[in-house]
Every structure is written in structure tokens, then in C-alpha cells.
Amino acid sequence: MAGLGFIFIILPLSVLLFVLLIYSKKKSFGILFLGLWGGIIGIWILSAILKPFYTKKILDKNDFYGEYIIDRNYFPGKQADWQYNHFRFEIKKNDSIYFYVTEGANIKEPYTGSIQTKTPFQSARLMINMENPTHHVMTSNPTIYREIWDFFLVFNSPKFNNMYFRKGNWKEIE
Numbered sequence: 001m002a003g004l005g006f007i008f009i010i011l012p013l014s015v016l017l018f019v020l021l022i023y024s025k026k027k028s029f030g031i032l033f034l035g036l037w038g039g040i041i042g043i044w045i046l047s048a049i050l051k052p053f054y055t056k057k058i059l060d061k062n063d064f065y066g067e068y069i070i071d072r073n074y075f076p077g078k079q080a081d082w083q084y085n086h087f088r089f090e091i092k093k094n095d096s097i098y099f100y101v102t103e104g105a106n107i108k109e110p111y112t113g114s115i116q117t118k119t120p121f122q123s124a125r126l127m128i129n130m131e132n133p134t135h136h137v138m139t140s141n142p143t144i145y146r147e148i149w150d151f152f153l154v155f156n157s158p159k160f161n162n163m164y165f166r167k168g169n170w171k172e173i174e
Helices: 002-024 027-053 078-086
Strands: 066-070 087-091 096-103 106-118 125-130 143-146 151-157 161-167
Touching: 002 027, 066 078, 078 087, 078 096, 087 161, 096 125
Parallel strands: none
Antiparallel strands: 066 087, 066 161, 087 096, 096 106, 106 125, 143 151, 151 161
16 A cells, blocks of 8 residues: 555655756755655654564564463453462473473472474464373463564463463462
8 A cells, every 4th residue: 555655646746846846946846855755765764763662573482482470460360360370381492391280389280291383474383292191271382472572372271261371480479
């Protein structure tokens, strides 16, 4: 759509201003011509400078390494607090994943597996291969939601529906 605006508005207007400048020799047409193209170039440069502030994070395999906890801010309340105290996982640099069923700080039951990534698009996708038996939270690959500076993973649990995990260190709830 922007290309059509350029072809049907900017180019004809530029040609018209340039022809008027040549034939009338008035400075005002030259100033308008330069102002039009200066504005276009200025907007282009400004958008290039501001791009990191409005484009979503492009993920690679290294971005997935770390500890994950339930995101209690996404849907705050008793259920999120309960999930936070009972589930967390970590992905290590040797491509292993450790899912923990916990009781607060105490790990009751660990589940292990491995990870790999696929990059069908610009950003990597996480693929999880858990050893059997596994926990119901880890029966499918997560959906990844990218944000400008960060991302979070959503697992579809058959028992709890969507569970939102974000990178972070587990701390006791006050």
C-alpha cells in the first residue's frame, strides 16, 4: 500500500514541483521539492533508528537457555500463585530440559528431556522431546509469544489449559 502511495502521489508531486521549478524559476517550488524529499528521507532515517523500540525480538537457540517460572502477572490470582509454587523448568546449554513439580522451594518430581529449535521463519521455534513418562504440561511444544524486549512460552496443559511461563528465578511469594 505504501508503494502505491509513492507511485501515485509522491512521484507525480515531485515531477510537478520539479517542472514548476524549472519553468517558473521560483524558489518556493524548489523549497517544496526539497522539503518533500527531506521529510521522506527524515522519516525513513527516524524509523530505522527507532526500529529496535517497536519490532519484536528475533529469537535464536541461545535465547531459550535459562530458568522459567509461571508468569503470575499475566493472570494474577490464587491459581497463578498455586501454579507458580508447583511448576517450573530450566533449559540448560547442553540442550537438556528439566521440568520440576515442586512444593514451594522443594522439588518433588523432576522430568527430563531435550530441546532443539527449528527456524521455519526468521525467529526460532522451540521443540521439546521429553523422556517417558512425562508430565501433562510437557506433552506438547509451547507457543512462543514474542515481545519487543522479551518473550514468554505458553504450554497447553490438558488439566490446566494455558500455562504462561517466563524466564526468571523462583522466589518465595510474600
